[in-house]
Amino acid sequence: MMAARQSVRACTSGLSRFAVPARAAHFNVPVADNRRSDDVSSTSRRAFTYALFAGGGIVGAHVAKTLVNDFLDTMSMSADVKALAQIEVDLGTVPEGANAVMKWQGKPLFVRNRTAGEIEAARSVDQADLPDPAKDEDRLLGPDNWLVLLGICTHLGCVPLSHTGDFAGYFCPCHGSHYDTSGRIRKGPAPANLEIPPYKFIDDGATLVVG
Numbered sequence: 001m002m003a004a005r006q007s008v009r010a011c012t013s014g015l016s017r018f019a020v021p022a023r024a025a026h027f028n029v030p031v032a033d034n035r036r037s038d039d040v041s042s043t044s045r046r047a048f049t050y051a052l053f054a055g056g057g058i059v060g061a062h063v064a065k066t067l068v069n070d071f072l073d074t075m076s077m078s079a080d081v082k083a084l085a086q087i088e089v090d091l092g093t094v095p096e097g098a099n100a101v102m103k104w105q106g107k108p109l110f111v112r113n114r115t116a117g118e119i120e121a122a123r124s125v126d127q128a129d130l131p132d133p134a135k136d137e138d139r140l141l142g143p144d145n146w147l148v149l150l151g152i153c154t155h156l157g158c159v160p161l162s163h164t165g166d167f168a169g170y171f172c173p174c175h176g177s178h179y180d181t182s183g184r185i186r187k188g189p190a191p192a193n194l195e196i197p198p199y200k201f202i203d204d205g206a207t208l209v210v211g
């Protein structure tokens, strides 16, 4: 296991080793805050003005302002949640044959740079032998060598160990589940393959974005 350098746009307080940028750094526009009447953002005031013209009355304007502020708060929350949900991984820090372990949304995340032999092993399997049939190709969202998984055993949630077990993929020591180099369950009590999170590659494949 090796640590990979992560560029984290934002994270939860539980991930204390990650830097937490100032709130203002996450947004390009002012964030509405209806708790401080003396500091309403210009965006909020503008939206409120539009709503006032549309509503045409004191009561209507009050309702409209509440709705607009709620809407702006929702937009802000969405941006915040989106930032919290993503991490970036510099793939140059994960050498061939390594399985980097990191945290994503408080969960263990595996980023494995598979060797040619590991890819071949994952693809030479008869689907009929798999408890949870899935082609290796269908478990990848990018280049063949990059395997990205949630490191949570599908039996009772332990964190499996990499490069061990009968199939040299992952082994969960809690109750003896063996996963292959595609993260598919092959033996033991786990009922399903290791889960694949949403991810994509940017910077011409140099950076992985999870979430």
Ligand code: FES
Residues within 6 Å of the ligand: 153, 154, 155, 156, 157, 158, 172, 173, 174, 175, 176, 177, 188, 189, 190
């Ligand atoms: S939690 Fe992994 S085998 Fe039981």
